[in-house]
Amino acid sequence: MTVLVGYVPNALGEAALTAAVEEARRRGERLLVVNMSRDDVLVDARRAGEEQLARVGRDLAELGAKFEVRQVEDGNDAADALLGLAEQEGVSVIVIGLRHRSPVGKLLLGSVAQRVLLDAPCPVLAVKAA
Amino acid sequence: MDNISALIAGFGDVLTPVNLLMALLGVTVGTAVGVLPGIGPAMTVALLLPITYGMEPTQALILFAGIFYGGMYGGSTTSILLNTPGESASVVTAIEGNKMAKAGRAAQALATAAIGSFVAGTIATLLLAFVMPQVVEFAISLGAPEYLAIILVAFVGVSAVLGSSRVRGLASLLVGLTIGVIGIDFVTGQQRMTMGIPQLADGIDVVVVAVGIFAVGEALWVAAHLRRKAAEVIPVGRPWMGREDWRRSWKPWLRGTALGFPFGAIPAGGAEIPTFLSYMTEKRLSRHPEQFGRGAIEGVAGPEAANNASAAGTLVPLLALGLPTNATAAIMLAALEGWGFEPGPLLLEKQPDLVWALIASLFIGNTMLLVLNLPLAPVWAKLLQIPRPYLYAGILFFASMGAYAVNSQTFDLLLLLGLGLIGFAMRRFGLPVLPLIVGVILGPLAEKQARRSLQLSGGDLSGLVGGPVAWVCYAIIATVLLWPLVSKVIRRFHTTEVGA
Numbered sequence: 001m002t003v004l005v006g007y008v009p010n011a012l013g014e015a016a017l018t019a020a021v022e023e024a025r026r027r028g029e030r031l032l033v034v035n036m037s038r039d040d041v042l043v044d045a046r047r048a049g050e051e052q053l054a055r056v057g058r059d060l061a062e063l064g065a066k067f068e069v070r071q072v073e074d075g076n077d078a079a080d081a082l083l084g085l086a087e088q089e090g091v092s093v094i095v096i097g098l099r100h101r102s103p104v105g106k107l108l109l110g111s112v113a114q115r116v117l118l119d120a121p122c123p124v125l126a127v128k129a130a
Numbered sequence: 131m132d133n134i135s136a137l138i139a140g141f142g143d144v145l146t147p148v149n150l151l152m153a154l155l156g157v158t159v160g161t162a163v164g165v166l167p168g169i170g171p172a173m174t175v176a177l178l179l180p181i182t183y184g185m186e187p188t189q190a191l192i193l194f195a196g197i198f199y200g201g202m203y204g205g206s207t208t209s210i211l212l213n214t215p216g217e218s219a220s221v222v223t224a225i226e227g228n229k230m231a232k233a234g235r236a237a238q239a240l241a242t243a244a245i246g247s248f249v250a251g252t253i254a255t256l257l258l259a260f261v262m263p264q265v266v267e268f269a270i271s272l273g274a275p276e277y278l279a280i281i282l283v284a285f286v287g288v289s290a291v292l293g294s295s296r297v298r299g300l301a302s303l304l305v306g307l308t309i310g311v312i313g314i315d316f317v318t319g320q321q322r323m324t325m326g327i328p329q330l331a332d333g334i335d336v337v338v339v340a341v342g343i344f345a346v347g348e349a350l351w352v353a354a355h356l357r358r359k360a361a362e363v364i365p366v367g368r369p370w371m372g373r374e375d376w377r378r379s380w381k382p383w384l385r386g387t388a389l390g391f392p393f394g395a396i397p398a399g400g401a402e403i404p405t406f407l408s409y410m411t412e413k414r415l416s417r418h419p420e421q422f423g424r425g426a427i428e429g430v431a432g433p434e435a436a437n438n439a440s441a442a443g444t445l446v447p448l449l450a451l452g453l454p455t456n457a458t459a460a461i462m463l464a465a466l467e468g469w470g471f472e473p474g475p476l477l478l479e480k481q482p483d484l485v486w487a488l489i490a491s492l493f494i495g496n497t498m499l500l501v502l503n504l505p506l507a508p509v510w511a512k513l514l515q516i517p518r519p520y521l522y523a524g525i526l527f528f529a530s531m532g533a534y535a536v537n538s539q540t541f542d543l544l545l546l547l548g549l550g551l552i553g554f555a556m557r558r559f560g561l562p563v564l565p566l567i568v569g570v571i572l573g574p575l576a577e578k579q580a581r582r583s584l585q586l587s588g589g590d591l592s593g594l595v596g597g598p599v600a601w602v603c604y605a606i607i608a609t610v611l612l613w614p615l616v617s618k619v620i621r622r623f624h625t626t627e628v629g630a
């Protein structure tokens with residue numbers, strides 16, 4: 001079985017990653033790190049660069065974790081991408097970052113975190129940034 | 131000295147709250163569309179054409195001029211940050227600018243581009259104020275045959291000199307000329323190419339052509355390649371320059387201005403050639419030639435200055451002769467015609483207030499752009515995160531609304547779609563769009579002048595080559611068209627000589 005973590009290059013993503021490493025160790029399971037960037041925008045702030053992913057890989061290797069880093073570049077819905085992977089890989093738990101959102105923000109944009117929480121086929125561990 | 135007092139009077143006209151607001155709106159919209167690749171000032175001005183028919187001409191022109199200059203500023207941002215030039219004039223900027231950004235010097239690259247654009251824009255607009263009336267004085271004595279010859283030079287210039295292929299340029303020009311002749315012939319009253327459709331008798335409105343080719347064509351083209359990997363965000367920070375950057379930038383700014391203005395002013399100018407020339411010059415003159423290709427600040431400063439200077443240069447033939455040398459100018463010309471002005475040498479005489487207010491607004495717009503672009507560069511960069519479907523849905527909506535608003539007939543929407551498909555096909559097969567739009571706008575004018583000269587000479591063909599100006603023009607056309615052939619012959623001659 002696998003621990004799946006949605007990684008974004010900011011404090012939220014780092015917090016999720018830290019929690020996921022701990023969870024994987026506790027369960028004695030493999031870690032799957034996924035970074036998603038939309039394919040219908042020119043620039044995506046959630047896209048992790050090659051260097052960033054390489055650094056994540058180095059850190060995880062140093063911690064002695066069994067892991068895989070994957071980058072999803074198709075589609076425009078991170079929740080779909082995460083849930084699809086969870087189904088495919090038979091994931092035991094999904095780890096995501098969660099942040100406080102203003103009422104207006106909720107009105108304007110759908111929440112990836114909310115959809116993952118509601119639609120996931122497995123338990124979800126939601127982490128706040130430190 | 132007349133020019134200066136006229137210019138000061140122009141400033142007096144511009145400095146009203148509404149006009150300043152228009153200038154601010156223009157430069158803001160212009161920068162935004164310049165930043166977004168694929169949406170240029172030409173498309174924006176085309177989309178706004180139907181709205182401006184109901185506006186005061188001075189205000190609308192100020193708005194357009196702001197969009198025109200703003201597009202030049204915005205284009206450099208995308209070139210530097212993404213290596214995706216927002217428009218053709220910024221292609222050269224991307225070479226060094228993107229290297230600088232990758233080396234963590236995005237802030238300096240953006241600063242030298244913005245300040246260089248301001249310096250070049252200001253100097254070139256001053257030049258415009260002094261050169262343009264001189265050109266008008268010369269042009270006012272031109273007769274119909276000479277005017278025809280100058281238009282033909284512009285035709286050859288935009289189709290054969292710019293762009294990668296002469297055949298493609300000429301094909302695009304012919305498509306434009308064909309669209310231009312549709313309608314009732316003004317001399318004989320015969321219907322031409324209307325295929326019996328009554329709505330075509332008045333010809334196709336330039337708005338529909340411009341919006342169809344620029345907006346719908348581009349939207350279809352982008353829709354055909356919607357999926358693309360997103361890029362990472364390059365941290366911008368607030369643009370600033372160190373003492374060393376200033377020292378290395380000011381000379382390229384001035385040299386770029388000197389190259390850009392004349393190339394913009396001649397028909398067949400455009401910004402591609404001077405920006406490229408400026409890049410080559412800086413590379414040769416630089417004391418750090420080894421830095422070129424790895425992020426040399428001169429390679430951003432020079433071309434950016436050249437690009438803005440040529441934008442000002444473009445306005446010389448537009449205001450003095452009624453000749454557009456780039457797509458945005460072509461649509462501004464169509465706007466002038468839409469308000470019932472006759473673009474050409476008489477414009478300055480008949481509408482001096484309009485012309486000088488426009489020039490004064492360029493100075494103000496340029497200053498606004500500097501203020502808007504230096505501190506706000508990170509905000510502009512955020513525009514790149516807008517999902518494309520939203521953007522192009524908006525464009526198509528505005529395009530259809532604008533085309534329908536012209537005559538309130540459904541037929542125009544069908545035309546718009548047809549022209550959009552033509553625009554899509556042209557992009558697909560690498561045909562440049564500029565010759566088409568120049569052909570549509572200048573074609574009827576060329577025909578009018580040709581017919582007038584023939585009427586004057588009683589149908590004798592020699593009436594078409596009257597006057598020394600016409601001779602020079604035809605000589606230029608012959609040289610431009612025959613040069614590839616001649617150079618090939620010379621080269622063969624040389625090789626055989628060496629071989630013998």
